[in-house]
Amino acid sequence: MKKVYTLATAICLFGLSSCDDGKLTYNDIDFSTVTTVNRCSDQGDGAKVFYKLKETDAFILIADMDNFMRDESISVVDVEIDGTNTSLAYRKYNGRVENTSICTFPSPSVPTVVEEIQASPGATLRTQRMVSIRNNDLTELIGDHSVGLTYQYNFTILNVNFQDGETSIKYDRMPFGTNNYRSNTLAFKFLNNDNTLKTINACQTQWITLSDKEAMILQLAASDFPTEEGEKVIPLSDTRPLVYRQYARAGINFTEVCENEGDIPGNTPANNNRLVENWSATVGEIVINTRWTRPAGDEEPKLRHEITLKNVVFMKALYDNLTFHKTILPFGTFVQE
Template sequence: MKKIAGLLFLTFLLNSCDDGNLVQEDIDFEDFTTQKCSTNNIIYKINDKEALILEIPSTNFVNDPTADNSPRTLNISATSNRVVYRFYNGTVSADNICETIQPATPVVVDQWSATSGTIQITTTAVKTTNTTDNSTKITGYNHYINLKDITFSIKNGEQTFRSLPFGNYTTTTTSLPFNFEKVLTKCSNSNTIYDFKSFEAIMLDIDPSLIVNEVTTANSPRTGLIGTSTNKLTYRYFSGLLSSSYFCNATTPTTPTLSEEWNGVSGVSGSNGIIEVTTTTNGPNAFKHTITLKKVSLKKGNSSFTLGDSYILGELFTTN
């Protein structure tokens, strides 16, 4: 009898011990939609009666792609970059997570709070492609979140996961209009030509040999390559309205406030980043120079988009 009682007691002890992996397979939120609270820095996922909640300052979701195999990392603690796994006695809604005064039901029946680990954020640009001209547009940024070597404090001790995928969280970005009139102006004190409208401007510091008051022959435009000094292409988007007084100054004005600046990617001869200038007459001693950008890309940080196979920058009018 004593032997039987001893075996039963040993069995009880073995079944009661937490081996650190008993519930690991049950935490699977990767395929559920990420939601965000509007009044704080909480993002979360809901799976019926469970919720996985992250409190991360929004500044950590940078709208710029991360380098390969180099995610942004944040240290998890009980007070910053918090991670909480909650269990409820009923179906969860956003009100149960975001509201200051939460609904009376469902009730939180258990909560795991992360005490250590890292949050890894891998960011990529979300792009759409115009199949007509092969231009691309960035519509947002996707942030893939993975919880690495995370340890939760639970009722019976601790639960650790080597890798716990949270999944995707998408942020929006400014839609760059590129809504220009296509009529270019040249600064009298430099080789800068520009076009602007409302909140945006595009500028090209062009090689003067491309703007010559001589008619080009058919199918033989003058050509150059986008570069970082000569033929430097710049797109700017502002928080206020532009006027012609912004341009051609020795010092760049501080108003309106610059929101974004994108620079042309250096071209490769015969391949991309090509400038073509076609010159025709526009009356006696007058000329029209049509400037076209072929397979040109613009870049800001690690983000880039293309203007397509052929983008007409605009027309510049000159006289002898």
């Protein structure tokens, strides 16, 4: 039988119920010095439990954020704190509170809850999805071109009221904090182990370079390649974009990337190689350096094209303002037959 988890289930599992019926003795709930929001786990009921700790105090938010924020094209979502599906609670313990007191079932016997007050139904939980970027932007082709991404939920509580008997604490706007819910690295390792350019392959009018679970794709026609030695610069544009993709698993091949704009189908729907990052660039330059090969013996020389990318501005799909700049990147090489 399928299990359905409700707020009441989470409250039970993680001990989010008051152990004391006493009146709230504070007229202010101040966690402003604690900006980082923790999460009990990445999966299951614990994924719905977000909290902040300060000495003997805890501030606990229960919200199914992975469901509320599942549409990545939406950056801000408002959800009602109704006390049933989404809740907010302040707690005070009789000793210093640790993570285990919030996330362990059964919770430790000490410290114990001496006071608790729930936010009254009707407040609004506003969540903004943010992405922090750490970009290694090099000026040399060889080196670490990686980009670190930290995905974050930034929580703000609007028009919230904590009522306990005759005690009422109201806030028009209460910043709750930021939770780092996922991290990822775009490696951009498109050089061989000896720092030479990888061999690229054609797929229709696309040229694809692969590395581990990453792919970059360029639109280049046969007429774009020089017929003599020299350098040719082609600007990226809306009709000639550069695409970067990263998949959940390694082992991708040229045909899979060429034929599938999204996930790569597996033997079963559950076995799909999921597309986890999709970025594109319409600003930047494709630089093609062409030279003749120097074959031994009686072989005819051929044109070798080496492609690099310069001054590229990547933008994440579904995001209008999430970008990073790369001064130079390797793309690949091939010998024209």
